Amino acid sequence: MAEKTRYSDEELQEFKEIILAKLEKAKRDYELLRNTITLEDGNDTQDTSPTFKVLEEGAAVLSKEEAGKLAQRQQKFIQHLQAALVRIENKTYGICRETGKLISKERLRAVPHATLSIEAKKDTEIESFEL
Numbered sequence: 429m430a431e432k433t434r435y436s437d438e439e440l441q442e443f444k445e446i447i448l449a450k451l452e453k454a455k456r457d458y459e460l461l462r463n464t465i466t467l468e469d470g471n472d473t474q475d476t477s478p479t480f481k482v483l484e485e486g487a488a489v490l491s492k493e494e495a496g497k498l499a500q501r502q503q504k505f506i507q508h509l510q511a512a513l514v515r516i517e518n519k520t521y522g523i524c525r526e527t528g529k530l531i532s533k534e535r536l537r538a539v540p541h542a543t544l545s546i547e548a549k550k551d552t553e554i555e556s557f558e559l
Contacts, residue, residue, distance in 0.1 A: 432530055435522045439533070444516050447540045451509045454502060461499040465492055508541035524548050 435443070515521035522531050526548035535542055544552065 433523075434519060435530065440516050440519065440521055443521060443536055443540060444513065446537060447509050447512050447516070450540060451506065451513075454506050454509060458499060458502040458506060461495050461502060464495045465499060505541075512541040526552070 512521060522536055523529070524531050524545040525543045527545055529545060531542055531545045535546055542549075
């Protein structure tokens with residue numbers, strides 16, 4: 429029997445549902461982080477006494493920086509999920525960009541935006557470590 433070269437439409441639909449669920453949650457999380465950065469969530473030092481205000485301003489700056497980094501990571505994750513949806517539409521989803529072989533279903537269920545098989549990922553990590 430010939431080796432399978434792409435996932436069936438039914439399998440692609442399963443992955444699409446997983447990705448859409450993750451995308452919806454990722455967008456909600458991104459909005460929460462964005463609201464934290466822009467202080468739209470109402471948790472500011474404006475409503476605290478002046479004694480605590482000085483202490484909390486330093487923490488607020490650090491908190492905003494951390495929230496900003498998390499928001500950037502979340503935005504990147506959203507972009508990867510959206511790119512995976514495009515690959516599903518093109519019927520190229522689940523094909524390793526290094527080996528051209530199918531990425532295992534288990535890996536895609538865990539990391540639905542993956543573009544490398546476990547083997548290719550390990551090889552890439554080893555190469556980058558040796559450099």
